[in-house]
Amino acid sequence: MDESTRKAFLEDGAVLIKNCLDKEMLGLCEEVFDWGIENPGPGVSSIFEGTDRRSHVDNANPFAKPRLDELAGKLPFGKLLADLWGSKHVWYFAEELFLKSGGKAARSSWHQDTSYLPWAGNHWANAWISFQSVPKRNALEIVRGSHHGTRHDGTTFRDPEDPTDPLHGDQAVPFWPRLPDIEAERRVNPNAYDFLSWATEPGDVVLLHPGTLHGGAPVDAEAPERHTLVLRFFGDDATFSPLPENSRSGYSHAGVLFASDISHLQPGDPFRAPCFRQIV
Numbered sequence: 333m334d335e336s337t338r339k340a341f342l343e344d345g346a347v348l349i350k351n352c353l354d355k356e357m358l359g360l361c362e363e364v365f366d367w368g369i370e371n372p373g374p375g376v377s378s379i380f381e382g383t384d385r386r387s388h389v390d391n392a393n394p395f396a397k398p399r400l401d402e403l404a405g406k407l408p409f410g411k412l413l414a415d416l417w418g419s420k421h422v423w424y425f426a427e428e429l430f431l432k433s434g435g436k437a438a439r440s441s442w443h444q445d446t447s448y449l450p451w452a453g454n455h456w457a458n459a460w461i462s463f464q465s466v467p468k469r470n471a472l473e474i475v476r477g478s479h480h481g482t483r484h485d486g487t488t489f490r491d492p493e494d495p496t497d498p499l500h501g502d503q504a505v506p507f508w509p510r511l512p513d514i515e516a517e518r519r520v521n522p523n524a525y526d527f528l529s530w531a532t533e534p535g536d537v538v539l540l541h542p543g544t545l546h547g548g549a550p551v552d553a554e555a556p557e558r559h560t561l562v563l564r565f566f567g568d569d570a571t572f573s574p575l576p577e578n579s580r581s582g583y584s585h586a587g588v589l590f591a592s593d594i595s596h597l598q599p600g601d602p603f604r605a606p607c608f609r610q611i612v
Contacts, residue, residue: 333412333415333416337349337416338415338416338417338418341416341417341457341539341541342454343477343480344474344476344477344528345474345476345477345478345479345480345528345540345541345543345544346474346476346528346538346539346540346541346544346546347416347538347539348530348532348536348537348538348539349412349536349537349538349539350535350536351535351536352408352412352535352536352537353407353408353461353535353537354535355535357406357407357408358461358463358534358535360403360406360407361403361407361461361463361561362463362559362561364396364399364400364403364427364561365429365463365559365561367396367399368390368393368396368427368429369388369390369429369431371393371395371396372388372390372393373390373391373392373393373394373395373396374393374394375390375391375392375393375588376388376389376390376393377389377390386431386432386433386434386437387431387432387437387438388429388430388431388432389428389429389430389431390428390429391426391427391428391429391589392425392426392427392428392589392590393427393429396427397426400424400426400427400563401424401609403563404424404563404565404609404611405609405611407563409422409424409457409459409563409565409611410422410611410612411612413455413457413539413565413567413612414567414612416457416539417454417455417457417567417568417569419455419567419568419569419612420567420568420612421567421568421610421612422565422566422567422610422611422612423565423566423567423570423604423608423609423610423611424563424564424565424608424609424610424611425564425565425566425608426564426589426590427561427562427563427564428458428561428562428564429560429561429562430549430558430559430560430562431558431559431560432549432550432551432557432558433551433556433557433558434551434556435551435552435553435555435556436551436552437550437551438550439547439548439549439550440489440547440548440549440550441487441489441495441547442475442487442495442511442512442514442515442545442546442547443486443487443489443511443545443546443547444478444479444483444484444486444542444543444544444545444546445458445542445543446483446542446543446573447483447484447485447486447487447499447500447508447575448486448499448575448583448587448588449542449575449587449589450572450573450574450575450585450586450587450594450597450603451542451543451566451570451571451572451573451603452543452570452571452572452573452600453566453569453570453571453603454541454569455566455567455568455569455570456541456542456543456564456565456566456567456570457539457540457541457542457564457565457566458539458540458541458542458562458563458564459537459538459539459562459563459564459565460472460537460538460539460540460560460562461537461560461561461562461563462532462534462536462558462559462560463534463559463560463561464534464555464557464558464559465531465532465533465534465555466531466532466549466555466558467531467554467555468529468530468531469552469555470549470550470551470552470555470558471529471530471531471532471538471548471549472529472538472540472546472547472548472549473527473528473529473546473547473548473549474527474528474529474540474544474545474546475514475525475526475527475528475544475545475546476526476527476528477526477544478543478544478545479541479542479543479544482508482509483507483508483543484508484509484510484511484512484545485498485499485500485501485504485505485508485509485510485511486498486499486500486511486581487499487511488581495511495513495515496510496511496512496513498510498511498580499579499580499581499583500575500576500579500580500581500583501579501580501581502580503576503577503578503579503580504576504579507576508576514545514547529548542564565611566603566608568602570602570603571600571601571602571603572594572597572598572599572600572601572602572603573599573600574586574599575587590605590607590608593605593606593607
């Protein structure tokens with residue numbers, strides 16, 4: 333890990349690690365991904381099933397947890413992230429699966445993961461692992477440095493006419509303002525935001541801070557399939573930052589993932605719970 337990469341992640345919120353996973357490691361990841369697609373969890377979201385617009389998302393599948401905890405210990409992310417962050421310890425949080433197929437699945441709406449999960453601090457990273465070659469036009473996009481800025485209300489992802497439809501609603505105001513409509517602003521001014529994205533090959537990994545504004549990764553006729561496993565990790569400087577009480581989403585202050593395990597935490601407490609596997 334070189335100092336320029338450490339600096340880029342801290343300041344920009346995302347970096348590309350070329351050839352991070354070898355063929356064997358990538359195969360282990362793909363096995364877990366395929367199992368998760370065939371054995372979805374209770375929080376799975378799948379739209380347009382059986383069509384050329386299919387899009388499948390699953391998050392922290394409890395049935396898959398033993399497999400994912402085991403996988404996290406076989407991959408290089410523990411030492412890599414400890415070096416990237418300057419953290420003594422690294423813990424594995426959970427996975428997210430994304431499957432888009434058919435060549436017509438649209439881009440995902442802009443959002444911050446910290447609108448949905450009670451996270452703060454510098455030592456967070458999502459490892460974005462795609463199993464196909466991904467051209468830059470089909471890649472995940474990140475607004476550079478946005479994890480240092482405003483924590484916005486989330487989007488419900490339910491209204492195709494309004495990608496900023498508020499997740500928390502009035503309970504988030506005035507502390508968490510509504511998301512900007514980044515794509516609408518971009519159509520008027522392509523330089524309205526400073527975007528990061530990379531073309532990737534299997535084995536490459538994009539690391540992003542979950543507090544960044546990120547979205548995109550559509551498929552099209554030339555790149556019709558994208559299967560992506562996201563593994564989430566945290567380190568010493570990871571703290572609990574609760575969600576709004578009485579949110580219109582129905583989320584508790586601890587969110588919906590592992591909520592019972594972390595609901596006792598107070599604002600600013602180190603983000604820790606026995607359910608999360610320590611890998612360093």
